[in-house]
Amino acid sequence: MTALTQETVAALPEAVAVPSYDRSRLTVGIVHIGVGGFHRAHQAMYLDRLMNEGKAHDWAICGVGVLPGDARMRDALIAQDGLYTLVLKHPDGTREARVIGSITDYLFAPDDPEAVIEKMADPTVRIVSLTVTEGGYNIHPVTGAFDAGSPAIRADLEPGAVPATVFGLVTEALRRRRARGLVPFTVMSCDNIQGNGEVARHSFTAFARLVDAGLADWIEAAVAFPNSMVDRITPVTTDEDREAVTELFGVLDAWPVTCEPFTQWVLEDDFSRGRPPFEEAGVQVVADVEPYELMKLRLLNAGHQALCYFGYLSGHRYVHEAATDPAIAKFLLDYMDLEATPTLRPVPGVDLDGYKRTLIERFSNAEVRDTLARLCAESSDRIPKWLLPVVREQLAGGGPVTRAAAVVASWARYAEGADESGEPIVVVDRLRERLMAAAKAQRQRPTAFIEDRELFGDLADDERFVEPYLRALESLHAKGARATVRWLAG
């Protein structure tokens, strides 16, 4: 069996769309840090779309991996000349497969940080884009301040250190561009964070300020950090996905990506050195992204959190199972209608009721096989960024928080680390030990979990939040998740 490469791609069966453009003539214009499933289902796909139309041939992507775990992506992509298969899974069971050709190079920072820095300092590179997860920006969940205390950041700040973090690498590349009299690149965050551009600006300038105040001032003034709303449900690739691609094409793809058919990207038009004509590939380029971001993060992402812990504790393992459980679906819709929607701004051209109905349909797509475990992971980076702002705004306006408080309670119950039959739950979170210790303590001291002020600020002092939180937690302990969600869904 042969591997997917530039040589074998030409001979793939007709059912698989392949790049129609000459990849040897592409030049790199974008360096992307954090090449995971989502980047390959989204930004790289939009560029491939443009390239197939004869556009953006000077905007190919050089992928970069920063963490040790990215060695697997390095091996997969380099062996395949950057090619991979993107498979869209329609709810009726049909599949649409396309080989994406827009990533032409891949650099692994731990192998050669200098090559990564010089690539970003190269004048032909005009955008450095990021999907480094919500936690990747080192922002304190409550104060929003840049946290320079982690060992990796401290190591990058040592005089003469060879940069290893995204902050060290990008800042050094910007320093070289400034020293060489070059215009800086745009830093384009594509992570699920409200004001992702602003957050990136804040983090990168805060880091740079600890290195060189003049450089930080230059970054603040000269580097563009556009905000964006990004959306496409992209589960973790499984061995079954790999096997299905092999069966379909007769070639081996070490790391295909599967996702839902839906895709959306709303992008602020703020670039230091130009951009590809994204709007010609279906991207909505707008002046103000905020209403779209709020809608997506508070309905879709916080909605994911609303169903994942209750779903898991009710015995489901897949998102579609939880989304089609009538009590959970009703609870989710009530959260969206009664608690999240009042905190949104009018979204130009969007009917919110239609958007919410579409969300339930997307979550219910059984073909996508997105796991609840993926949604339950790294909750300490998600709940404070997506759900707690809803709680705070509702409290400020005197609105209800019963369901949002119950979602936090379901997280607290999940973090106890055992399900309702006593089976262990693998809690995946950078704060795992701290969360699990607090969750264990709540059997004696019920507010123990929400007393963590680093995550919850002063919510534990607000009776309007604590009361529904404790009621939900008590019910989860006494009656279990199914009964609790049925009771909440009324």
Ligand SMILES: NC(=O)c1ccc[n+]([C@@H]2O[C@H](COP(=O)([O-])OP(=O)(O)OC[C@H]3O[C@@H](n4cnc5c(N)ncnc54)[C@H](O)[C@@H]3O)[C@@H](O)[C@H]2O)c1
């Ligand atoms: N998967 C989705 O459905 C989806 C949809 C919209 C947006 N996103 C955004 O994309 C992000 C990544 O999702 P994914 O599905 O591609 O995940 P993934 O696990 O497939 O890839 C994550 C990538 O980020 C890198 N990374 C993580 N922490 C980092 C750090 N501190 N510094 C540098 N690199 C770091 C990893 O090494 C990896 O390359 C999400 O956190 C989210 O913000 C994901």
Ligand SMILES: O=P(O)(O)OC[C@@H](O)[C@@H](O)[C@H](O)[C@H](O)CO
């Ligand atoms: O990937 P995360 O950590 O930002 O969040 C988990 C999911 O809510 C998220 O991946 C959604 O599937 C995605 O945001 C849909 O566009």
